Amino acid sequence: MTALTDTATPTDSALAEVYHSVESEVRSYCRSWPTTMAVAQGSWLTDTDGRRYLDFFAGAGALNYGHNNPALKQPLLDYLAADHIVHSLDMATTAKTEFLETFERVILRPRALDYKVQFPGPTGANAVEAALKLARKVTGRESIINFTNAFHGMTLGALSVTGNSMKRAGAGIPLVHSTPMPYDNYFGGATEDFHWFERVLDDSGGGLNHPAAVIVETVQGEGGLNVARAEWLRALADLCHRRDILLIVDDVQMGCGRTGRFFSFEEAGIVPDIVTLSKSISGYGLPMALTLFRRDLDVWTPGEHNGTFRGHNPAFVTATKALEIYWQDQSFSEQTTAKGAHVRARLDEIASAHDGVGARGRGMAQGLKFADAARAAEVCRTAFDHGLLMETSGPSDEVVKLLPPLTTSETDLDSGLDLLAAAVAATSS
Numbered sequence: 001m002t003a004l005t006d007t008a009t010p011t012d013s014a015l016a017e018v019y020h021s022v023e024s025e026v027r028s029y030c031r032s033w034p035t036t037m038a039v040a041q042g043s044w045l046t047d048t049d050g051r052r053y054l055d056f057f058a059g060a061g062a063l064n065y066g067h068n069n070p071a072l073k074q075p076l077l078d079y080l081a082a083d084h085i086v087h088s089l090d091m092a093t094t095a096k097t098e099f100l101e102t103f104e105r106v107i108l109r110p111r112a113l114d115y116k117v118q119f120p121g122p123t124g125a126n127a128v129e130a131a132l133k134l135a136r137k138v139t140g141r142e143s144i145i146n147f148t149n150a151f152h153g154m155t156l157g158a159l160s161v162t163g164n165s166m167k168r169a170g171a172g173i174p175l176v177h178s179t180p181m182p183y184d185n186y187f188g189g190a191t192e193d194f195h196w197f198e199r200v201l202d203d204s205g206g207g208l209n210h211p212a213a214v215i216v217e218t219v220q221g222e223g224g225l226n227v228a229r230a231e232w233l234r235a236l237a238d239l240c241h242r243r244d245i246l247l248i249v250d251d252v253q254m255g256c257g258r259t260g261r262f263f264s265f266e267e268a269g270i271v272p273d274i275v276t277l278s279k280s281i282s283g284y285g286l287p288m289a290l291t292l293f294r295r296d297l298d299v300w301t302p303g304e305h306n307g308t309f310r311g312h313n314p315a316f317v318t319a320t321k322a323l324e325i326y327w328q329d330q331s332f333s334e335q336t337t338a339k340g341a342h343v344r345a346r347l348d349e350i351a352s353a354h355d356g357v358g359a360r361g362r363g364m365a366q367g368l369k370f371a372d373a374a375r376a377a378e379v380c381r382t383a384f385d386h387g388l389l390m391e392t393s394g395p396s397d398e399v400v401k402l403l404p405p406l407t408t409s410e411t412d413l414d415s416g417l418d419l420l421a422a423a424v425a426a427t428s429s
């Protein structure tokens, strides 16, 4: 590893004028990474100047199998070349039949999950909105319990159960019918975090309306890589069960193998009532989302929740192929667990060599938390200058988050970790 040199803070001045003159100020990633990307393959992107970047971001978890994965690309090209159906609302199509049959055979049945599958609109927020709506319709109750530092998306319902105050403020109207509870370890690991919720539920003076559902991430990706312990998740599932509250696991970011198994909740041995999936479910970065729920909760009437882009057929083609390639046996999830353990060991090394730095995460969602929040952004900037893409997360953007494609080779993982180690060293005061 060569020593990192001081480089100017990137600005978005390197981007084409049209980004300044036409695209809204709301743009964000092109500010952190001010270059124009041209092509990508596997874990690497190349910009228009021919510079290569190792991707430890993976579309915020939408590219678990890498960019333009050849084994997924070919069936997609074949499907398009043969004039198969692209747009169909929720008509029956060959691509959809194959997806549903494969999802049931490869994912649901081996896990004894008797879920119905709903296709909401193609984003994570759409899946969350459908989940919240269904929970309210089933129970006839309004309020939802969410957790501190949760992230569930930007539409009003999803935002109402999201923690980040800057994002919430964007709603412009009161975000109601949700009550935040402390996530695991919020008060530093004492089990009382969780008992507080149970206590106010049981207390007729607690002031809590009986909730329709609890929505939780097993690992909070946007919230700073906060990991809920398996026993905490089991206690939460048990409480929901005892108190007749539906449990929604939002697996939009941590699902599809990010933490090892296909669903991030499998390790805890819990069975949520409702599950949301999106990001990597299409396998190819194509928009697609699913809301899964217990068969007996399927109280929708036909067309009661719909949308023009439910069921994007090209996404079904790549999703089906990804399930066939990666999920018919345990080997992919075992490799992910092994890679995650390796990444974690290297992060622990980096953390122990520097003050105010701690490693955190689960599986292949790992990161470094900095006591000095500004340093996390500096590490990401320095890493970008040396060809590594990583983003920050957490309420103060104090965590450098690593979400490499799960298909990243060990050599590439190590080169990225070398760059990260150098960036951390370069930013130590």
Ligand SMILES: *Cc1c(COP(=O)(O)O)cnc(C)c1O
Residues within 6 Å of the ligand: 060, 122, 123, 124, 125, 126, 128, 151, 152, 153, 154, 217, 221, 222, 250, 251, 252, 253, 254, 278, 279
């Ligand atoms: C990204 C994300 C969402 C929102 O997905 P969009 O596709 O951006 O609407 C919801 N929940 C979690 C956990 C996410 O990571």
